[in-house]
Amino acid sequence: MIRIRPILVSERHSDRGKVSLQIVNHWIEELRSIPYGFTKAWKTPAETGSGAPADCKAKAVALYDRMKEHGLTDMRLIIGKRTSTSRSTHAWVEWETDGSKYVLDPTINWMACRSGDLRSSSYVPYYAFVGARKYRAVQSTLVAQN
Incomplete structure (x- = not known):
């Protein structure tokens, strides 16, 4: 986690204008095409x-960093379970834009999914990282932690 902390806490915002969901979906496709390989260590976006x-x-x-680099806000890096019965944890990005909340999972999905369209047993959050803050999920809500 130490290796990616600078990415989470940086205040990078550009003046590139509004990025569409279509562009975010393109970034998800690019990352989804990278072969899967588990490592214990957190990789940087460059890696x-x-x-x-x-x-x-x-x-x-990498998706969180790219979105932040292009000036997007209202994002959270989430650690949780892909399904409530999963044995291992999973990571994804949640993003709120234009009144909708999306799950962005470049490991499993080829495009953004509206949170409301997913089953309640899918994408179960344990922790969310928003900048320098860490939140833990308590009964379907996120609570600030120091």
């Missing part, structure tokens, strides 16, 4: 972009 196999953590952080 993920090298084309070497990457896991859900690496792909989610």
